[in-house]
Amino acid sequence: MRSWIATHPVVAFLVVFAIFPYLVPYKALATQVLIYGLFALGFNLLYGYTGLLSFGHAAYWGLGAYGTGIALAKLKVGSLWLGLAAGLGLAAAGGAVIGFFCLRRRGIYFAMLTLAFAQLLYFVGFHLADWTGGDDGLRGITLPPLALPGVTIPLDTSLAFYYFALALVATAVAALKRILDSPFGAVLQAIRENSERASACGYDTSRVKLLSFVFSALFAGLAGSLDALRLNVVPIESLYWTTSGQVVIMTLLGGAGTFFGPFVGAATFLVLEDRLAVFTESWPLVVGAIFMAFVLFLPKGIWGTLLARLGP
Amino acid sequence: MNRRAFLATTAAGAAVAAFPAILKAQGGDTIKVGFPGPTTGPFGALAKDQQQGASVAMEEINAKGGILGRRLEILFRDDQLKPAVGAQRTKELIENERCEFIVGGLAAHVQMAINEQTKKAGKLFISVSQSDEITARPDWGPLTFHEALNPTITSRAVGNWLAQNLGKKWWILYADYAWGKQNNAVLTEVLKRQGGVLLGSTPYPLGNPEFSAHLPKILAAKPEVLVTMTPGADNIAFLKQAISFGMKKEMKIAQPLHWLPQLKEGGPDLYADIYAGINFSWQLEDAIPEAKNYVALYRKKHNEPPGDYSAYAYSAIHEVARGITLAKVVNSDAVASALIANPVYNHYKGKQWWRACDHKAFQDLWIVKGRERSKMKGEWDFVDIVQKVAASEELDRSCKEKGFV
Numbered sequence: 114m115r116s117w118i119a120t121h122p123v124v125a126f127l128v129v130f131a132i133f134p135y136l137v138p139y140k141a142l143a144t145q146v147l148i149y150g151l152f153a154l155g156f157n158l159l160y161g162y163t164g165l166l167s168f169g170h171a172a173y174w175g176l177g178a179y180g181t182g183i184a185l186a187k188l189k190v191g192s193l194w195l196g197l198a199a200g201l202g203l204a205a206a207g208g209a210v211i212g213f214f215c216l217r218r219r220g221i222y223f224a225m226l227t228l229a230f231a232q233l234l235y236f237v238g239f240h241l242a243d244w245t246g247g248d249d250g251l252r253g254i255t256l257p258p259l260a261l262p263g264v265t266i267p268l269d270t271s272l273a274f275y276y277f278a279l280a281l282v283a284t285a286v287a288a289l290k291r292i293l294d295s296p297f298g299a300v301l302q303a304i305r306e307n308s309e310r311a312s313a314c315g316y317d318t319s320r321v322k323l324l325s326f327v328f329s330a331l332f333a334g335l336a337g338s339l340d341a342l343r344l345n346v347v348p349i350e351s352l353y354w355t356t357s358g359q360v361v362i363m364t365l366l367g368g369a370g371t372f373f374g375p376f377v378g379a380a381t382f383l384v385l386e387d388r389l390a391v392f393t394e395s396w397p398l399v400v401g402a403i404f405m406a407f408v409l410f411l412p413k414g415i416w417g418t419l420l421a422r423l424g425p
Numbered sequence: 426m427n428r429r430a431f432l433a434t435t436a437a438g439a440a441v442a443a444f445p446a447i448l449k450a451q452g453g454d455t456i457k458v459g460f461p462g463p464t465t466g467p468f469g470a471l472a473k474d475q476q477q478g479a480s481v482a483m484e485e486i487n488a489k490g491g492i493l494g495r496r497l498e499i500l501f502r503d504d505q506l507k508p509a510v511g512a513q514r515t516k517e518l519i520e521n522e523r524c525e526f527i528v529g530g531l532a533a534h535v536q537m538a539i540n541e542q543t544k545k546a547g548k549l550f551i552s553v554s555q556s557d558e559i560t561a562r563p564d565w566g567p568l569t570f571h572e573a574l575n576p577t578i579t580s581r582a583v584g585n586w587l588a589q590n591l592g593k594k595w596w597i598l599y600a601d602y603a604w605g606k607q608n609n610a611v612l613t614e615v616l617k618r619q620g621g622v623l624l625g626s627t628p629y630p631l632g633n634p635e636f637s638a639h640l641p642k643i644l645a646a647k648p649e650v651l652v653t654m655t656p657g658a659d660n661i662a663f664l665k666q667a668i669s670f671g672m673k674k675e676m677k678i679a680q681p682l683h684w685l686p687q688l689k690e691g692g693p694d695l696y697a698d699i700y701a702g703i704n705f706s707w708q709l710e711d712a713i714p715e716a717k718n719y720v721a722l723y724r725k726k727h728n729e730p731p732g733d734y735s736a737y738a739y740s741a742i743h744e745v746a747r748g749i750t751l752a753k754v755v756n757s758d759a760v761a762s763a764l765i766a767n768p769v770y771n772h773y774k775g776k777q778w779w780r781a782c783d784h785k786a787f788q789d790l791w792i793v794k795g796r797e798r799s800k801m802k803g804e805w806d807f808v809d810i811v812q813k814v815a816a817s818e819e820l821d822r823s824c825k826e827k828g829f830v
Contacts, residue, residue, distance in 0.1 A: 139521035145513060248602050249534045250508050252541060253563045269545065271520060340509075345541040348508035348534065387517065394465050394503055 122372055123287045130279055140271035141343075142387055144278055146380045148339045151282045153363045153375030154289060155332025160361075161370035162293065163325045164305030165216075168224045169231030170333050170360050172211060175238065175352035177204040177334030178341040179251065183244055185341075186253040193257045193268075197281075197338055204334020205327055207234070212326030216319060228354060235352040251347040268342075278339050285332055290372070292328060301325050333360075366404055368414025377416040455498040456491075456755055458745055459518030460529040460738075461539060463506035467657050470686035471734050472531050475553060476501050478735025479528065481722050482742035482772075492749045499742065500524060506531070508538035515542040525755055528741045530554055531734070533603060537564055544568065549757035551744060553737040555579070557607055560783040562828030568761050570784040572741040573734075574704050576607040578821050579681045579790070582814040583702040584615030584652075586792050591677045591700070592649025593621030598639065598663075599654035601628035608654045608681050624648050634662035640670045650677045660687060664695040673698060683793060685732035688807040696795035696807060703793050705736040705774055706808055719773040730805050740772040777816065782824035787816040 118125045134143040152174055159165045180203030185196045215226040238245045245251055259266040259277055268274045292298050300321050303311040312318045341347050350356065359382075367378020382400060389396035411418045460479055462472040479499050486497050500522055504511035511530065518524040519542070526549045530536030533556040540559060543550035544566035551570040558564045560571045587595075595616055599605035609626060616623055624646045627639050634655065643651060651672065655663040660680070667678065679700035685707075688696050707730035709716040719739060723731040731739070748760035751767055761784075768779040777788040793808040801807070814820075 139517060141513065141516035141520055242603075249558065250538060252537050252558075254541075271516075344509060344512045344538065345545060346508055346512060346538045348538060350507055350509065387513075390503055390514075 122290055123283060126286050126373070126376075127279075127283055130283070134272060134275050137384060138387070140275055142383065144271065144275045144343055146376075146383050147275070147278050147282050148336050148343060149360075149363060149383060150376035150379040151285055151339070152333050152336035153360050153367065153379050154286070155329045155334075155336065156360045157364050157369055157375045158289060158292070158301075158332065159325055159329035160364065161374070162298070162305060163301045163322060164308075165322065165326070166224050167215075167227040167326075167329075168354070168357050168361070169211070169227030169229070170329075171352050171354060171356035172227075172231035172234050173204045173208055173330035173333035174337035174340075174356055174360075175231075175234060175347075176207040176330075177201065177337030178347045178351050179238065179245055179337075180204065180334070181338040182251045182254045182341040182347040185255060185257070186251060187244060191257055193259055193342075196257070196342070197335070200338030200341070201331060201334050204330050204337065208327040208330025208334075209323070212323050212330070216322050216326065228357070231352065231357060232354060235349070235354075238349055238352050245347070245349070248349050250349055251341075252345070254341055254345045254347070256342050256345065274343065278343070281335065281339065285335060289332070293372075297321065297324070362404055364414075366407055366414055368417030368420075371414070371417045371420060374414050374416040378414060381415060455496045456493075456749065457518075457522055457524040457526075458497065458499045458742065459502065459515065459522065459524035459527045460499050461502045461504040461511050461514045461518070461527070461535075462529045462531050463535070464501075464503045466506040468506060468531050470690070471684060471732070474686055474732040474735040475529070475531065475738040477727050478723065478731055478737070478739035479742050481719070481726055481731075481735075482739045482746075484726070485722060486743070486746050492746050493753065493755070495755075497742075497746060499528075504530070504535055504539075506535060508534050511535040512538040512542050515539045516546075519543075519546045519548055524548070525757055526551075526745050526760070528553060528738065528745065533558065540564060540566065540569055547757060549745070549748075549761055551741040553741050554734065555604070557822075560785045560827065561822070565783055565827075568757050570741075570744070570761070570764070570779065570786070572744065572786045573737045574702075574788070574790060575785070575821065576604060576681070577611050579702050580608045580611035581615055581820045582790055583679065583681055583700075583792065584612045585619065586812065586814065587650050587652065587677075587679050587700065588616060588619035588621050591679070593619060594624055594647075594649040595621060595652055596624050596643050596646060596648040596650075597626040597652050597654075598636070598643070599626070599628055600631040600656060600659060602631045604656065605631065605654040612652055631656070632659065634659040634666075636663055636666045637670075640666060640672065644670060644672060644675060648676055650679055653678065653680050655680070657687075661691045661695060664691065664699070668695065682733075683795070683808060684734065685730075685805070685807070688795070689805070693796055693798040693801060693807060697797045699795040700811070701793060702814075703733050703791050703808070704788065705731075705733045706791060706793060706810060707731055707805070708808070708810060709774060709791075713774055715771055715773050715775065736773050740770075740777070743772040744770060780818060780821075780824070782829040783827055785821060787818055787821070789816050790814050 134140045137143050156170050177200040181196045181200035184190045184199035211230045215223055268277050300316050304318055363378040363382050364375050368374030385400050464472045483497050483499050502514040504514055527543050528551045530539050530552050531554045536552045549568045551572050552559050553572050555573050555575050557575045557577050599609045683701040683703050707720045710720040748764045751763035752759035765781055775789055777786050791813050792811045794811050796809055
């Protein structure tokens with residue numbers, strides 16, 4: 114079973130998430146898990162597989178969200194695909210520029226630079242109110258119907274939107290699987306284990322790191338873009354450091370460096386938040402305690418621990 | 426109880442606790458209203474006051490037999506003052522709890538995120554806090570209603586009164602974000618129309634209440650009135666600094682709004698002689714029968730007088746009930762049409778009405794002035810009611826200005 118999942122992760126992913134909306138209390142929660150899972154997946158490519166800790170992933174999530182939001186609400190492009198492309202393009206461009214500068218430093222300096230760039234974008238977003246809506250957030254994002262060759266599907270029910278998001282997220286999961294299985298993916302993990310050794314083997318580590326950074330930003334950007342379509346608004350908090358913090362927590366909770374860990378972490382975090390918040394305002398206390406317990410006692414996270422227990 | 430039965434009961438209990446959806450079948454007879462508000466975070470006190478006002482309305486309605494023979498139930502949710510959380514909680518209330526109506530929101534950016542969800546789901550939303558955009562295109566939707574005052578109405582009413590009664594030489598100090606900027610723009614326009622002089626206008630970063638660099642400049646300019654938009658904790662920090670610079674003696678100080686929870690926090694030593702507008706103050710119980718009823722019910726349940734924002738929530742819940750009773754059906758479209766066809770209502774402070782084009786509630790407001798400690802009767806008697814400003818559509822932007830043809 115375990116080896117089957119390991120060799121067919123995309124099929125396993127599709128099977129679980131095809132029935133997922135019926136396992137949680139309501140459909141919009143399932144969509145939220147899917148989107149934040151993708152966000153964490155992108156973060157995990159950089160942190161779990163390349164060993165680069167970014168504290169500024171809000172930047173790419175936010176760029177994806179604003180790119181799509183501005184295209185649909187302000188530029189009135191009217192096409193779902195163009196809206197998504199705008200978000201992805203902006204996130205990838207942001208990832209390339211920010212990655213180019215941040216990757217010149219390592220460790221804490223790298224982390225702080227990513228944080229600084231994200232906060233910079235936050236202030237730009239705050240003050241460019243004509244385009245971003247400033248602190249009121251960007252509203253008026255209409256969700257165009259899904260136009261495929263020969264057929265147009267409206268996405269205005271929660272379930273329709275969920276399966277649309279699932280199709281895109283599954284594509285992203287397949288793409289990540291392909292990246293990790295390629296020689297490029299092996300170099301990423303070589304860099305994580307020993308960057309000097311990887312470059313001694315003749316790999317251009319800075320170029321590989323930058324590519325990994327851009328891929329990671331693309332995944333995060335797609336997630337942000339889908340979130341803008343899901344909520345029809347882009348809050349300014351999308352770019353704020355708390356968003357970056359949330360994705361770190363989800364990834365560590367699920368298991369950094371494991372393929373499905375980020376989805377498990379996102380699902381655990383969001384379902385707990387959703388259910389606990391109905392009963393108590395102190396839900397962060399519970400989620401925080403669980404997070405700390407995992408970091409202290411089971412640092413491989415929920416999925417990582419499960420994989421280790423099941424054995425090879 | 427044997428072990429097996431114990432396990433079964435515990436498991437069933439846990440399942441019920443985890444998924445209130447299971448209980449849904451039993452609660453099918455109630456009419457559910459979802460109520461998101463920031464009970465955690467800097468506006469927590471105001472949000473709790475709103476929840477308490479809404480609960481008073483709910484109990485009052487249920488004590489009289491409910492609506493169409495069904496009980497009213499309000500489901501409160503914490504939106505953490507974050508638009509994304511407000512949006513998600515609204516989805517949960519509509520999809521999971523099957524709420525047909527949403528009332529709530531306590532900040533412009535959160536209520537507009539809630540509004541996007543209710544628009545998409547086709548549910549009635551009555552917003553109960555200030556926002557200019559919510560009743561203007563493109564944010565407004567056919568099921569969007571706005572019970573609270575907005576920055577335009579408040580600042581026009583307060584600004585007119587200040588210029589006519591306290592002086593026409595002003596200085597404006599405002600927090601540099603949406604609400605501060607909107608009020609600054611409206612006040613500047615009001616002063617110009619009143620033939621006054623704006624000696625200066627100072628923005629400062631929200632949440633960074635360090636005014637000592639600005640205050641000497643303002644003192645030297647000798648304005649008759651200093652109008653300030655310093656929300657939340659900034660307000661208290663500002664007043665402390667202004668008093669230490671002796672500004673209360675040199676000029677009149679005013680702000681668009683007083684909030685009861687904030688008056689309580691700052692106390693009369695800070696708020697004495699500070700002028701502001703207010704949508705409701707419990708002292709109105711002496712003059713208005715509906716106010717007397719509301720204040721008495723609220724006091725009975727919560728052992729303190731209601732704040733100004735609780736009254737919006739109280740009124741909005743009653744409007745949902747009135748709409749359902751008129752429409753004779755629990756359906757957002759029908760209730761919205763019924764309210765617009767019968768726009769006049771009066772739940773707590775006199776006649777109010779919905780304007781047909783934008784579903785804005787028009788209502789009286791009052792100019793109040795902070796009381797000195799020695800003149801307070803009881804621990805909640807923070808303000809003198811100076812004058813009523815009668816409800817008028819002239820105080821808001823016109824339908825055309827809001828994008829309605």
